[in-house]
Amino acid sequence: MRIPMDSRILHDLSDHYDSFYLYDEKTILQRIQALREAFPEVEFLYSVKSNPHPEVLKTMLSHGFGTDAASLGEVLAASRCYEAIGDHEMPDRDRIFYSAPGKSRKDLLGAWQCAAIIADSPGEIRRIEEIAAEMDKKISIGVRINPAYTIGGTAGTGAPAKFGIDEEQFFSILESSGHPHLRINGIHVHLRSQMLNTALLINYHNYLFDMADRIEAAIGAPLDYINLGSGIGIPFTEQDREVDLSVLSGALKEHLRRRKENGKADTRIMIESGRYAPGKSGWYVTKVMDRKISRGKTFIVLNSTMNGFVRPSLVEMVRHLTDDPAPAAWEPFFTGLDTFQFLALRSGDEEVIPAGASEDGETVDLVGSLCTGVDVIASDIRMPHLEPGDLVIITNAGAYAAVMSPMQFASMEKPAQIFLAEDGTIRS
Structure with missing residues (x-):
């Protein structure tokens, strides 16, 4: 086990601090590059909750990452960071995705102008509809779905979860007409973090793309974005092996090719990443x-x-x-x-x-x-x-x-x- 910096740096810092974290930008950039090379057609979102240190956040966002925000505070921190680095390539609402259970009215009102809001429950969909009706606006939202699937399991074996709307319940919501001021234009799924089994990740992605096809058939149009969530882990021990990014990417490219053939090439495909780069x-x-x-x-x-x-x-x-x-x-x-x-x-x-x-x-x-x-x-x-x-x-x-x-x-x-x-x- 080696450290990637001169040990004199640690001695010098210890003259000023009895305890400290040291984050190495070179390592972060190497990990970002690995993701970029493996998945050139995928957009990555940085999960701010994993490490919101301003310099780490700046490094991630200045290298093309969007933002997975778990609170209004993270939404605003990401928005300020994009402004500070002078990145005006796209509106914040197209690159900051606010997904968390239990959002308050204050959270929703504070975020809707600078983030894509991901509804986490039927009740939240109703509350967003009420806000949109008050404003007399048509608002696009994403929805977090709890799929009828478990990692390592089979279709139809979904588990209860505090996150998202059960897949079968979501299809019932789509059939209703109770949200005339809302347009559901994207989906978000996340089932497990820190996965090192490439085959399990491929099977998980397979199910999500199949589910996306069924959702698009129900709404009669391609989704604007599909957020596959996270899951790509990092090796913590000498026995752990990295996810084979080339194999995972190859399987993902097949889904992208098929979607292109079916007229769905404009859908943005996203993967969240928290620990992969900075961990x-x-x-x-x-x-x-x-x-x-x-x-x-x-x-x-x-x-x-x-x-x-x-x-x-x-x-x-x-x-x-x-x-x-x-x-x-x-x-x-x-x-x-x-x-x-x-x-x-x-x-x-x-x-x-x-x-x-x-x-x-x-x-x-x-x-x-x-x-x-x-x-x-x-x-x-x-x-x-x-x-x-x-x-x-x-x-x-x-x-x-x-x-x-x-x-x-x-x-x-x-x-x-x-x-x-x-x-x-x-x-x-």
Whole structure:
């Protein structure tokens, strides 16, 4: 395991911060390029909730990504970002897609001029219809659908879900005439995140395109857009393998070819991406504050663990709660037992040493400084000998990391979030 930057950068930053995230733009750009090369005919939407750091958001949107927004705040942040980078290529309503359950009237009124609103329930469709009637306007909306399909299952095996309108219920809505001020012009589906099985993704896409054909037959016109959702995961462990983008793209191209033959070439095909580009770009770095031995066990006390980067602590909690060697994922909080790798950078050293790779290693517990016994990120882990001032580095911290961590707990100082630009400059 290597880090993609000079270790002196970490030493320099640790002179100013006891804990910090470091996001590497080069890694983000490499991942963006991989998607672009594999799917030249597909539009990508960045899921802002995965990492809304302004520099990360700017990098994603300035390289052609649209926006998957999960709140009015994310809608407005994306709109401001497009304005700041001077991107006026298309209206925001054509590239910001607001999809979330439980939108308030305030949310809907605040977003409708600068985002495509994706209705999440029959009740929300009625509320949007009421707003459109008050304005005496015809409004185009998308709809999130909960398909009659499960990943790895078969058609007709859909599960209950808090997200979207059940597929069979949606067709009943299309048959009604209860929304004269609305035009349903797009669909959005998302069933699972962090998928590495290419065949499962292909089968999922196959079903969605078939469903889109049936919806288009019901409305009598091609959809303006089909959002296939996310699902393309990243490798967290050395055993994980990347999704085969070329194979997935090849299957997708067949659907695009068929749609073109059927006069549906103008439909925009979209894929959401949250962790794929920034996930591997992030590193969480926290300083050793103390070491102590209690009844034969060595504890390395770190500056900020559970409150700074909660997900490694959740892995430890799962280990204590089950003996299952492969417990089911609960995304995005829990991906697996070996989701994160730990490295050490000792004061004065240039070499970053992975856990288990040091000749002077010792078995320790890595714990945080919070006044709670659950503030543990690794138990009985083999680490190099560590002293106060040394650094512990955690991988895979670029997405669903800082944004999900309980940083207000105990009124501790929040970790800094640092952006290492492609040209080597440091931005906060």
